Amino acid sequence: MVKICCIGAGYVGGPTMAMIAYKCPEIKVTVVDISKARIAAWNSDNLPIFEPGLDDVVKSCRDKNLFFSTDVEKSVAEADIIFVSVNTPTKTRGLGAGRAADLTYWESAARMIADVSTTDKIVVEKSTVPVKTAEAIEKILTHNKKGIKFQILSNPEFLAEGTAIEDLDKPDRVLIGGRTSEEGQAAAAALAAVYAHWVPQENIIVTNLWSAELTKLAANAFLAQRISSINAISALCEATGANVSEVAYAIGKDTRIGSRFLQASVGFGGSCFQKDILNLVYICECNGLVEAAHYWKTVIDINEYQKSRFISRIVSSMFNTVVNKKIAILGFAFKKDTGDTRESPAIDVCHGLLRDQADVSIYDPQVTEEQIRRDLSMNKFDWDHPYHLQPVSPRVHQKVSVSWDAYGACKGAHGICILTEWDEFKQLDYQKIYEHMEKPAFVFDGRNTVNVAKLREIGFIVFSIGQPLDPWVKDLPSMH
Numbered sequence: 001m002v003k004i005c006c007i008g009a010g011y012v013g014g015p016t017m018a019m020i021a022y023k024c025p026e027i028k029v030t031v032v033d034i035s036k037a038r039i040a041a042w043n044s045d046n047l048p049i050f051e052p053g054l055d056d057v058v059k060s061c062r063d064k065n066l067f068f069s070t071d072v073e074k075s076v077a078e079a080d081i082i083f084v085s086v087n088t089p090t091k092t093r094g095l096g097a098g099r100a101a102d103l104t105y106w107e108s109a110a111r112m113i114a115d116v117s118t119t120d121k122i123v124v125e126k127s128t129v130p131v132k133t134a135e136a137i138e139k140i141l142t143h144n145k146k147g148i149k150f151q152i153l154s155n156p157e158f159l160a161e162g163t164a165i166e167d168l169d170k171p172d173r174v175l176i177g178g179r180t181s182e183e184g185q186a187a188a189a190a191l192a193a194v195y196a197h198w199v200p201q202e203n204i205i206v207t208n209l210w211s212a213e214l215t216k217l218a219a220n221a222f223l224a225q226r227i228s229s230i231n232a233i234s235a236l237c238e239a240t241g242a243n244v245s246e247v248a249y250a251i252g253k254d255t256r257i258g259s260r261f262l263q264a265s266v267g268f269g270g271s272c273f274q275k276d277i278l279n280l281v282y283i284c285e286c287n288g289l290v291e292a293a294h295y296w297k298t299v300i301d302i303n304e305y306q307k308s309r310f311i312s313r314i315v316s317s318m319f320n321t322v323v324n325k326k327i328a329i330l331g332f333a334f335k336k337d338t339g340d341t342r343e344s345p346a347i348d349v350c351h352g353l354l355r356d357q358a359d360v361s362i363y364d365p366q367v368t369e370e371q372i373r374r375d376l377s378m379n380k381f382d383w384d385h386p387y388h389l390q391p392v393s394p395r396v397h398q399k400v401s402v403s404w405d406a407y408g409a410c411k412g413a414h415g416i417c418i419l420t421e422w423d424e425f426k427q428l429d430y431q432k433i434y435e436h437m438e439k440p441a442f443v444f445d446g447r448n449t450v451n452v453a454k455l456r457e458i459g460f461i462v463f464s465i466g467q468p469l470d471p472w473v474k475d476l477p478s479m480h
Contacts, residue, residue, distance in 0.1 A: 177212020333418025
């Protein structure tokens with residue numbers, strides 16, 4: 001029986017290993033993590049992450065050929081294939097601070113693998129890592145090998161949160177990077193054989209190590225670039241009276257472009273886009289490619305501009321002050337169908353409003369109050385460290401409250417900000433909400449979720465990203 005071990009029971013490791021176990025009943029899959037609380041959650045009825053369809057997959061294989069354990073060393077020693085899916089945060093100090101990836105957790109995982117291994121292993125990079133990481137890991141393993149052979153593979157994940165199970169079940173492609181040596185190719189073939197249980201052969205791509213590592217960064221950079229491109233156009237739409245939804249629809253009809261990732265919004269979030277682009281920027285700089293670095297950095301600059309533009313729009317619309325005004329925040333996750341808040345635009349919007357001394361009332365159907373308060377108290381990039389190394393007792397912000405439902409969040413509010421495109425926000429009784437708000441009542445739709453015309457009929461003053469401006473907003477100074 002082939003034995004697989006995955007170090008790291010997070011958003012990547014957990015679902016990916018669950019799908020492998022589900023599709024390969026003859027393979028024993030063990031997911032390990034040093035966090036006892038996280039492993040306990042994976043072994044319970046309340047999984048630590050929300051992902052449509054994940055519950056069914058996990059429960060159908062758990063304790064049969066899928067196991068979750070804190071006994072890291074034993075599981076690693078027994079495994080034939082080891083996936084490493086640990087945090088690779090952006091460095092906050094030292095060389096490359098604010099751009100380069102911090103490989104501390106990766107290096108310690110590699111040293112541990114070298115220490116406990118007594119048989120040959122295939123080690124698979126599953127975390128998003130900078131180009132040439134495999135080479136560094138290889139050096140650590142080979143210098144500590146005690147006669148054991150290690151083969152390093154890069155197998156980047158291309159999951160989109162909210163559709164992760166669907167993506168794992170029917171992936172566009174599975175990318176495996178390996179050494180061009182005979183042993184390297186044999187290792188790549190062994191991993192390809194696992195995926196071949198359910199992925200068509202033509203969708204399994206084998207490349208060299210560096211191509212696989214760079215493809216992951218490049219793919220996320222291209223996707224983020226599309227979002228920043230349409231967001232830059234959204235600012236122009238507001239200035240000229242064009243409608244960004246109509247523009248995006250027409251652009252998307254061009255088969256060379258396509259319609260995906262052309263939804264204007266308050267900005268992109270998630271654990272990968274910003275981190276991977278900063279990584280790409282750093283790699284370009286290290287290789288003397290200053291213009292290329294600058295080009296990719298502008299993708300992030302536009303994202304930051306979009307968020308600050310949105311905050312300015314809120315404050316200027318509400319008589320240039322939000323001091324002690326209750327603002328309802330609908331949605332805190334970085335997108336719908338996930339409870340993940342990493343790099344969520346909602347965090348920056350809340351910080352902006354709190355700086356202006358607003359009272360913020362937050363509702364999200366999948367994010368806990370503890371997580372919201374933790375996110376609002378953390379420094380940038382803290383979220384990407386293991387949970388037990390994040391700030392333990394977040395400073396409770398006096399001006400933040402968390403509601404159990406949207407109606408509670410909006411009651412007595414001066415304005416509503418829609419920051420996650422949850423389907424339920426389309427179905428709300430906005431007439432009822434309007435009746436219980438201060439007047440004039442504002443809606444700032446950061447996701448183009450609501451029917452603007454209907455809300456204006458009710459009496460709301462509505463600002464929707466990239467849409468023709470409400471007469472009320474139009475007369476205010478333009479947002480630059």
